[in-house]
Amino acid sequence: MPIYIARKLAFFILAVIAASIAIFLLIRGAGGNVAAVVLGKDATAEAINALAQQYGLDRPMVVQYFDWIGKLLQGDLGRSFRTNESVADLVVSRLSISIPLCVSGLVLGLLIAIPAGTYSALYSDRPLGALVALLSQVGIAVPVFWAGILLSLLFGVRLGWLPTGGWTNWDANFWGAVRSLVLPVISLGLILGASLTRYVRSAVLDVMNQDYVRTARATGMTQMQALLQVGLRNAALPIATVVGLQIAELIGGTVIIETVFSLPGLSRMILANVAAREVIVVQSTVMLIIIFVMLINLIVDLLYGVLDPRVRLAR
Amino acid sequence: MTIERRPLLALRDVTQSYQLPRTSLFGPRSSFTVLDGIDFDVCAGEAVGLVGESGAGKTTLTRILTGMERPQRGQVEFDGQDLWAAGAAERTRFRRSVQMVLQNPRSSLDPRMRIGTALLEPLRSLRIEGNHTRRIHEVLDQVGLDRSALGRFPHEFSGGQLQRIAIARALMPNPRVLVADEPVSALDVSIQAQVLNLLKDLVQDLQLGLVFIAHDLSVVAYTTSRVSVIAAGRIVEVGRPVELFTRPAAPATRNLVDAVLTVESGLAGTAL
């Protein structure tokens, strides 16, 4: 186990470094004079050069990279060119939307996927099981933003039950904030749920076909007991892995959903800042997201170690 | 009978070990000796058996025997020449002369390759000239297969037939030694006999050297005239099958002999 942990940690660090270089190159490679964009169309050339100098954008790339990384390591995410706000503050203010959105979307997705996937795995011969499988196929084919548009057309425009978009701050109007998250979360959860259903289904199918489940049944467990006591515990491992991997996709989904519902979340912030070439904001924020995803995957891996004695006890 | 033995293929004091995965964060990686000072040989027209428990090192030994792995210590000698010291021409001759039959007949043949093509593969690979069609027909006759097999795919055959095809493929380059690693353990009882008989015939008819591996002593004993018992990477006993059965010396041999169940002993109530 210590070796396992050490390997995973080492890989995590390596991965973060690799990702940071990739992100830096990608974003710095982006066309556009940062300072010019930041200053807007009426800016004078002198002002632009001054700004570039002020933020050290005229230094060599390598220097800029290490400067950025060095500050990042000290917890300094940098500052916005336009507002001089600290990126950390920006991110934190956005997280109050993105995290609830992501987490509830994921939870909803799992709440849908685990029962639905399990049911359709066990009863693929029954009409309902086949229906669930079909629905999950259809759900996978539905673009998350289209689901969002349709939901907002139905519940927002036609029925007028829920806001079609926009955001009220938590402290301004708690229930208002909750209401503005309902449709986004449902869209995200439904679509995520559809694809997770497939994974759960195949994981459960896989596990329930294992010899040890047959053994459990042969020693007197009912189908349901075998599922709950043996099947799910074992299926949890592959499902956890998939969920870890899906986090990256979930974040992709939130970019779109935040746009559909005009939620000022983290992803939207990135979108806006990419357009504005706020390189520091984009770099640091994207990096944070990547670290977050990698951290989740690290946790899943370590969890795997805890859940699976084959890994845990391998010294 | 003890004329001068001139082994065709021989291992001399062969040792092989593998590195084990790390067990502690720091400290050296330990290694694991799979084969330890092995001496082993086979002559033309002779069937030699190798038995041993699972993990004893049988498959590793075949890999060294066929030149797929280079031993850490010791020599592999073919026709009296050290394989790993020999030149390219010698190596090519070795490749043609030592062929192998593997355990699982179904996975021994590429499912997407017609039998005819599969049989030609060794000839092409080893750049053997000559009338290939005639050679194929010859070999098919030797293993008792119909020519109609050539156009078909592996999934159209039964396990026993596939093992024959695998044997046929091994025979294509006209080898002098055939190494068979558990060639019958995946086969049904009624089929197993067909393959064992075939191998025996080939040794006789073609003066092949056969290295036959199994963990079932009775099967090995039936097929071969000399058996080596391997345990934990060492050859612990060599002898004629009958002698091993009746007077096993090494504990490992005794275990294997003990393990043999026969219908007769079962009926007699002495089996367990």
Added chain:
Amino acid sequence: ASPRAEEGKMILVARQDPGTLDYTKSNLTALRLWIPANVVEPLVYFNQDGSVSPGVAESWTISDDRLTYTFVIREAKFSNGEPVTVEDVIYSLNTMKESPVSQNSSAYQAVSSIEKVDDRTVRITLSRPSQNFWRGMGSTAGLIQPEAAAGTIATNPIGTGPYKLVSYTSNSALEFTVNENYWGEAPAIKDVTVRIITDGTAGLNALEAGEVDTIPVITIDLWEQLMARGLDKSFTMVTYPQIGEPTYAVINQKLDPELRQALAMTLDRQAYNDAFGASWGAENTCTFALPNQPWYEPASAESCPYPYDIEKAMALVAEKGYASTPLEYASLSDVPDLSLPADIMVPTMQAAGFNMTRNAIDLARYSQLIFQGRPPQFDVTVMSGDADPAQWACSDESQASWSTYCSVDYTQALADADEALTDEEYLALMKQAADILRKDAVIVPIIAKKGVGLFEPDLKGFLEPRVAVAIEFAPLHW
């Protein structure tokens, strides 16, 4: 009735996030709608009727030769409690003078000195008379901020206005509350929230659902929807010119003038106007102004040098062989209102026989092309924005920037107008200047959109913007 009426609150909708609140460096409408007049005040206010009222300046005198302006600064406090000093005023004006936003700095072109006379008086001396200067003092160029708080201007601008900013969460909301230190009469509504809802439909939904009280600026893409939903009936709809954006095609000045003119003939103003399904809110025009400006004229045979005439354009293309000139239409991909003009114009230009390719490009890349020494690749683009004709002015080609019109004549004409001593003279000169621009088919006006706002019927008192486009909260009341 809005539930906010009782509590003395009000929620407005903004369509765009300002990103930064530094009005000295940014001239985004999204910022100029909310901060000037409400939070930061100019020296003076120009009223609708042409009269001038005091702002940060309590009173002023203008010398007869219109070269010396003396402002007496009000004894007031900024919202942070600090008193307004002459130093703050001088700092503010100097900052604006140096502003990277040409709209701000251009007001100071004629300024030769800004000096303190005494603790309450500032004197500004001009080298020549300037209409721009005087108008600027009532616009963003005349906004007064405390020097001490300059560091946080981007997120928390401070001023003397009736409101102060409580918080700004980008892409979410701006929160305002009354400024206790305000020198004037306390406004009726104490707390104001500007909620940023970028999706127009969502904004209208929010209004209809009573979640918000007003959308003071509704862009043209929503007008059709607004009518279809009958919102103009259930809410008070106001139209006013100041916020309207004129849309104009910008044709690269480097192109042959006759080619430019042929291109201008393909611009079908009526089709463009109709495309929004709301002809009530926009007018076709060939002048460079908003309807509140005196030199404005709707499109007509007289005012349009190159009216839409596809046949003539085709004939010209054939005659002059323009089909062989590769042309590029740069459509800014991240500015949503700009794809529609391209959708309409590019096919028309192609139909006329021009060898036109449409190239989507984002703002950042666009700016790169201009600023990094590379000549602009684009040949035709469409912009919408302020109606200040001075913004195109560019005296020689080395100064060329995006949408500039580099012409000595034009620059001179504008300068002459600037020096006008009377409004009549100014108007006449501006018309002459506009004529030069119009005839050269570099910046080609298409339509002028009105400003349109919807208000909760109980919300009264809307005043047309006085400081540039600023929506003033103070006059509004339940």
Added chain:
Amino acid sequence: MTSLATAPAPAPARATRRRRRRNLTLTIGIVITAAFITIALASFLYLPHNPNIPRIPDRLLPAGSPGYLLGTDALGRDIFSQLMVGARTSLLVGAGAALISLLVGTVAGLSAAAFGRLTDETISRGADIMLSIPGMVTALVLAATIGSGALTTILALSAFFTPSFTRVIRSAALSVTQEDFVIAARLYGRPTWFILLRHVLPNVAGVMIVQFTLYFAAGILTEAGLSYLGVGVTRPSISWGMMLNEAQQQVGISSPLAMWPGLAIVIVVLGLNLLGDGLRDVLDPKLARRSS
């Protein structure tokens, strides 16, 4: 002994019923995919209207209006023609991205499986790293870097599909390289590259085709997302996602505008997924139960 009766198919009993359902899946998948490709190709030969030329007087006509099968959009452009051209984009981007990923993923996956532990570790860990970078975010940044357009979209999608291809092909190839026939080929002297091409590649072809089909679908879906965000395809090219982006500005007036492109995406993606699943059952029985 020379009789060669035709022999046991691996799971002969495995059910006509299931096979029937599998065939249905496959058939629906093939039909939808074929229709989609046909429409995309047909759009080069014939379009009811030019999808980019506005006809303002005909704007916002409902479906079934004379001359406009599915009606028109806010500029009077024919929806059906736009959908046809959009199919082209989806085909190009989806297939293009899947193809590039397939090529790179195959090379990487096969190398990882064949060239020893170090190569394997490097490639696999590299793929892991890429997998934990959110694809949509990468695509956004990439679109900003290279500029938006079909090509960028293809590149961005390939960048984040490739690791999945690599992983899947690697593990398929790994299981093939452990088969005895590979050992046999090595035994009679075939070099690694030959084994990869002649034995491994044909045997992972099934996996490759399935993976291609599924990611073809994923590519269409993601392209739609990017174009919806405005960083994908822009006019004069047309994509379904872009149509949805435009339609969303009109939802208050005409909600059918948001229906057609969405439906098109769902049907095609569903069709390709069904095709992929169907093919997986046929080509790759070992993987049939696992879906990835």
Added chain:
Amino acid sequence: MTAPAAIEVRDLHVVYDGLAAVRGLSFTVPAGGRMGLVGESGSGKSMTALALMGLLPPGWKAQGTILHDGVDLITQTDKALSARRGRTVSMVFQDPMSSLNPVRRVGDQIADVIRRHGGVGRHEAMGQTIDLMMQMNLPRPEQLARSYPHQISGGQKQRIMIAMALACYPQLIIADEPTTALDVTVQKQVLRLLSAATRERNSALLMITHDLPVIAAMCDTVAVMYAGRIVEYGPVRQVFRNPRHHYTRGLLDSQPTMDNIALDGSSRLTSIPGMVPPLPALPSGCAFHPRCPVATDICRARMPEIDAATGAACWHPVAASQPAVAS
């Protein structure tokens, strides 16, 4: 008929959508008796066992009668069967490597069975588990009980499986090739253990294997299966010493014995030509006829039933006096 049979199977069919893996099987295992079911791969042995347990794979249906403990198992609900599985009838599977839950300690897995059926507390169940493991000759049972399956050897795992099967003193234990996956040297120990432990508990044993010597060593009666049917049925001694069906005869002849070995290479095994037919392509009549040396038209046309006198389902049984195995 003094004691009721441990299990009585009458005309059992196991079918799936028109395919029949088992076609009309009848046999009885008396209480405490030991029966062997022998046949080649695909002959339907495992399907029979799973049918008896009520654990057929999805889609498969059992038809006929399976009398056990006074009830017909085929008519029972899954819940009722669950209460029996592991208590009155239990099973040992072929592959011990994959038959234990990888994420649960082996001791707990045994204790679970005891608690499920014995209604005893946690602590007591653990005590019984340790006892049981001791009886299975497992070294250091306390420590082993805390291990996970991947930490112990195959032979030990199979003993754990046997312990689980025997935990509740079942009337019948079905062992489906319990030693095929094990190392040869371990096979005998496990068989010995299974034999002794069932005898001790007076549990009947249904031993399923393709290995004739194992049947000879373990069982009293034997049923030889071919293509889903029993082709020969009778006491082991009688069937093996004097097989009446040509298939049984062929199987016995294919077996390497001391004789072949002693002759040192010169002897040959007799093999059965051809191969086992696949399910969807079963030959008409007697399924063995294409491989049978004495097949005639009637063999091709009609399916023989078990003859009470010979115990073989054959139109032309092997003559009674011809011994197969030298005695």
